[in-house]
């Protein structure tokens with residue numbers, strides 16, 4: 700199966716397949732992604748995306764399990780009998796709406812989602828690495844599963860030009876330009892929610908000001924920082940046996956300028 704897919708696909712697609720499988724396993728290991736949720740990537744030069752099938756365990760994701768789906772959410776390539784997740788429209792409609800987005804994660808992280816259930820403590824960037832979300836973190840008001848194109852379009856409307864949102868009482872959506880940047884963003888988004896939660900238990904939250912965040916944003920090299928996290932998490936995953944050793948060449952940083 701693996702050989703079959705490899706012979707039909709390009710190096711770029713192979714790399715994306717390995718990156719999605721790695722990000723999925725790493726987010727499971729970080730307890731950000733659970734038994735449901737999904738990571739996807741836009742396929743360059745095609746009106747199509749890569750995403751996992753509906754029922755496979757996220758903890759055991761492999762490159763060859765992934766499906767190629769069109770922008771209407773239909774599987775066009777993949778193992779026989781498989782089908783996309785029912786919430787694939789989160790991905791397809793956001794890719795249609797946002798040309799700058801090439802990788803998306805949807806997951807259900809309970810502590811982060813809790814902020815959509817209270818009125819007094821809105822989820823906002825309070826830590827330096829949360830500068831990515833300075834423009835705001837919208838709450839999508841409809842808690843339903845995003846099972847239709849129409850619901851996906853409504854979600855894209857809520858996201859607007861922001862980089863993450865919380866679906867009320869349901870879960871999170873994080874968007875980025877590459878899969879390594881997506882891994883970084885999911886980790887920092889979760890760290891920020893955890894910091895806000897803990898700070899709000901201790902007392903009045905004294906978050907970084909807009910000015911402080913802006914200054915930090917000017918010094919942060921986003922690509923360089925994403926490579927730092929990628930190297931750390933992928934390396935740790937390989938040492939721990941979470942990521943198979945033979946994925947190594949696809950997960951190695953070759954040339955940061957091409958990101």
Ligand SMILES: [Zn+2]
Pocket residue numbers: 736786805806807844869870
């Ligand atoms: Zn969901």
